[in-house]
Amino acid sequence: MRDAGKTYDPELWKSMVDMGWAGILVPESAGGSDMGHAAACVLAEEMGKTLAASPFLSTAVIAATALRQVTDQRASEALARIASGDATYALAVDESAKFDPAKTRMEARAEGNGFRLSGQKKFVADGGNADRLLVLARTGEDLTLFDLPADREGISRDGKEMIDSRDSADIRFNDVAATGDEVLGQVGEAMAVLRPALEAGQAALAAEMTGLAAGALGTTIEYLKERKQFGVPIGAFQALQHRAAHLWCECEVTASAILHAGRMLDNDPENATLAVSLAKARASDTAQRAVQEGVQMHGGIGMTDAFDMGFYMKRARVAAEWLGDYGYHANIVAQSRGF
Amino acid sequence: MEATDLQAFxxxxxxWLEENCPQEMRDGRNDEASICWGGKNWNFASEAQRIWLERCVTKGYTVPTWPVEYGGAGLNREQEKIFHEEMRRLNARYPLQSFGIWMLGPALLHFGTxxxxxxxxxxxxxGEIRWCQGYSEPGAGSDLASLQTRCEDKGDHWLVNGQKIWTxxxxxxxxxxxxxxxxxxAPKHKGISFVLIDMQSEGVSTRPIRLISGVSPFCETFFDNVKVPKDQVVGEVNRGWDVAKYLLTHEREMISAAGGTMGSGxxxxxxxxxxxxxxxxxxxxADAMRAEIDGLAIGLTLERYKDQAEAGQGAGDASAMLKYMGTELNKRKLELVMAAGGSDALAWEDGRAPNWLRTKANSIEGGTSEVMLSIIAKRVLGLPG
Structure with a gap:
């Protein structure tokens, strides 16, 4: 896909929609399967293992969770369009090189019954191709979340060529009109809608990274069994055995944090923050460790572009940064643990 | 079990805990000076420690998951979780800790008549009998199965000769x-038996080994023509390695549990x-935050494996992972405790140093970190050699 110059494959997404994945968090009344966050994490993990590029996280996890926090007819129709594959979404939050929604500066100025949005968003994952954008902006002191069509007048998208070859865009908003109806939730209360959506996305992204780590580890184990040097499989060398075994341990421990986050989001979403940040922090760490160890244990072939390890490595780097890096989530854990 | 039953439980x-746990036992302490080990010669550190043990014994709460007929409370997995949650809510000390509870008990429940x-x-x-574990020998450390302590069948009794270390x-x-x-x-794994020996038997002697922490929790133990009754072998004769392995997984889980802290500790x-x-x-x-994150995740892993074991999927080789990750983390934590303490922590009377030094054995005892990694590499990952 990368070599064809594409960041996103509509056919792949269509087949995911046909399997019901787009509606995994959409209520049955809106045409979804409503299987919950733990199930969404299982899917995300598989996608991580196979490096599948799709708007699954942005649309089926983040946008669907945001829309579910709102109970009006408009939100219900939007959820139905997600489940049926008629709409994809991207979340436009970041404005600087680090994720931090509280520092949002982009302004939504009240005008008549609506708003005018001006400013710039960065690192909008899936933002180059999405049909709709969830946009976080400041209305006075407080934050408000908008649900806008991506082709609204005044929106210009600048697709970036990212190291992981996925869709990402910088998006400029030049006096973009938004109606009151396009506010998701209440004016000035973006976090009521956005917090659950972010946590769902962070957990699923952590699951994707865990799958990625497992993929990198699995590839590496196979190589250790096949590759011969000094007349024996290199996996017979204790130095490499211990590197691989340690990595497996890290993957197992992180997998527990992912399972726990999915369960907390399903059973006790009000108190899931610690579990989600723990999962994202651990997954960011483990995935990056897995790809670095993977390259080292593969030796020279791990450095070649023809080989998958490089794709794992580049995706791990991007995913570690998206929706809050290790430090961001470590601070959340620390706050709730008496630091 | 129904949710309403669990709520009632x-x-x-x-x-019961509110009513019966003495105030002095509600400080959550779990260091060497606060643990109640029990045994014939046990001197209680306080009246509160004695009362707390006595009351828990009547309810079976020293060994909550053991069957009632063997002195436990017969709790299932869900109830056990609640038990630990409620103990933590009060910050209650565990009334009794021992190798009998952690190691021999599970082995007897599985292999004993x-x-x-x-x-x-x-x-x-x-808490009446205190047990110790005689595994390692001077020539049998990581290569435990090469142990040489001799146990001969003398018809109406066994005769034991040899030496154990790190007891x-x-x-x-x-x-x-x-x-x-x-x-x-027989091949080295096939000629081993698991025996129970009264330390008062004639011919048993011990010598403490002074450690870097200044104390002597470990001993050398000598057996010189020790007579042992025939019914004190657990499991089949010459199949003791099975018992040993089973017990080692419990030991490893116990040691690793010290590292995990999701809610516990x-x-x-x-x-x-x-x-x-x-x-x-x-x-x-920053280092402490990392250690906290890793500790929480290891704690969740411990719970996950317990749930799997409850569902009939044995943790098996995964106990090697828990042991490795838990003990390495524990060492990191105590390094942080010492660093945070600065020069205050350097005086013996401060009390932090012995705990810090003690943790250095965590990644050696019960199988070294390197042995754990080799077990994982071979049995879990299927690597050759």
């Missing part, structure tokens, strides 16, 4: 469970914040 338990269980388990539950608390224990060689011709941040230098140093704070 929790309510009853909470009321009904008579052996009835004979040996209730005194463990009541924790052998000088304080009433009995020892030991691995001995009953067949010198105190948050590292809170512990370090009490130090004068506390968490003001950014590098110390």
């Amino acid at each position: 929790r309510a009853d338990l909470r009321a 009904h008579e052996q269980k009835l004979h040996y388990l209730p005194p463990i539950a009541r 924790s608390y052998a000088d304080k224990a009433d009995w020892i469970f030991a691995l001995v060689r009953t067949d010198r011709e 105190r948050a590292l941040g809170a512990v370090l914040a009490e130090s004068e230098t506390g968490l003001t140093d950014p590098i110390l704070r």
